[in-house]
Amino acid sequence: xxxxxxxxxxxxxxxxxxxxxxxxxxxxxxxxxxxxxxxxxxxxxxxxxxxxxxxxxxxxxxxxxxxxxxxxxxxxxxxxxxxxxxxxxxxxxxxxxxxxxxxxxxxxxxxxxxxxxxxxxxxxxxxxxxxxxxxxxxxxxxxxxxxxxxxxxxxxxxxxxxxxxxxxxxxxxxxxxxxxxxxxxxxxxxxxxxxxxxxxxxxxxxxxxxxxxxxxxxxxxxxxxxxxxxxxxxxxxxxxxxxxxxxxxxxxxxxxxxxxxxxxxxxxxxxxxxxxxxxxxxxxxxxxxxxxxxxxxxxxx
Numbered sequence: 134x135x136x137x138x139x140x141x142x143x144x145x146x147x148x149x150x151x152x153x154x155x156x157x158x159x160x161x162x163x164x165x166x167x168x169x170x171x172x173x174x175x176x177x178x179x180x181x182x183x184x185x186x187x188x189x190x191x192x193x194x195x196x197x198x199x200x201x202x203x204x205x206x207x208x209x210x211x212x213x214x215x216x217x218x219x220x221x222x223x224x225x226x227x228x229x230x231x232x233x234x235x236x237x238x239x240x241x242x243x244x245x246x247x248x249x250x251x252x253x254x255x256x257x258x259x260x261x262x263x264x265x266x267x268x269x270x271x272x273x274x275x276x277x278x279x280x281x282x283x284x285x286x287x288x289x290x291x292x293x294x295x296x297x298x299x300x301x302x303x304x305x306x307x308x309x310x311x312x313x314x315x316x317x318x319x320x321x322x323x324x325x326x327x328x329x330x331x332x333x334x335x336x337x338x339x340x341x342x343x344x345x346x347x348x349x350x351x352x353x354x355x356x357x358x359x360x361x362x363x364x365x366x367x368x369x370x371x372x373x374x375x376x377x378x379x380x381x382x383x384x385x386x387x388x389x390x391x392x393x394x395x396x397x398x399x400x401x402x403x404x405x406x407x408x409x410x411x412x413x414x415x416x417x418x419x420x421x422x423x424x425x426x427x428x429x430x431x432x433x434x
Contacts, residue, residue, distance in 0.1 A: 171396040181393070188397035198398070200373050201381040202405075207289060208377065209356035212296040217348055220300040221341075224307035238308070245301030249361035256295045257282070257366055282367055285374040292362050292375060303348040310344035311337070339422045346421045350413055357406050378402055 146153075171188055175181035192198050227238050244252070259266045260281040268278030279287045318336045327335070338345075360379040363369060369376035369384070382402070386395030 167396040167399055170393050171400055173393045175392045176390045177392060178390070184393065188394050189401075191394065192397050192401060197373065197376065197381060201376045201378045204289060204374070204376050205357055205359065205378040208293060208296075208359060209353060211290070211293040213349065213352040213356050215293065216296055216300050216303060216352060217345065219297050220303035220348065221307050221345075223300065223304045224311055225337075227304070228308060228311045242301040242305060245299045250365055252295075252298055253362050253365035256291075256298070256362075260291050260295075260366075283371060285372050288367055288371060288374045292359075292366070295362060296356075303352065306344050306348055307341065310341045314340050342421045343423060346413070346417055350410060353409055353413065354406055357402065357409075 170181070172183065172185055173181040174184045174187070223241055227234060227241065231237065262268060262278065262280045262283060265278075265281070267281065271278040281287050281291045314337065318340075319332055322332050322336060358379055359377050360383065363375045363377045363380045364383070367375040369380050378398070379402075382395050382398040385391045385398060
């Protein structure tokens, strides 16, 4: 007979067994398999051939690899800070006492729930150079709009602008952080004569830094995994100006059937994201403020 604690453990494992099986079958096993496959030259219609590190050597001599990495890096540098700024601005506006505040919060958050394909189709129309909404708005100010997705200069900035559509998740995190800030700090600052900017810079931003840290990490990871927008809207063009890393990985794996090469690309991306994430974590000790970590000074008697 099992003891009560053992029975509880068995029941607990039974409840989480669907997740464990899903993790083993659809996450852990594919990761291990892709790691091994990166050392092979394999077409799904043939037998794998051992090539050692040839895929990695080919990768670093591939101009399209560097182009995809360049495009993804520029997109990340442009979209992540801009998205954080817009999300923080919306969160601060929606944290104020406004009539219909709940409705506005729902409106600003809902776009982040829409599927990426549907959003891409909508923005294809917005960026249409002939009858798109963006150029129509610019024409009202006497500005002739660019070709957007048909231009090597404007295609990537257009996708960076489009990324602001999904700031709802970050906004929600910032909003939760703002609602947890102690009001006493602001009352004392007002008594000391601090203006709005000083209160934001000296109180709001430091206390909100854990939320900023979380959104920054998730934003960087998400930006390096961008795929749907480029796949639906540009297919990496024009002239590879929107060839995102994941799109290039997908093309190698499922269009050119270079599964070993695609696996090597995937593991290099894993290393890049891991390095960036560790770098952000390492720097967090400088700029992230955790109130619980501040020790209250002891009073000497």
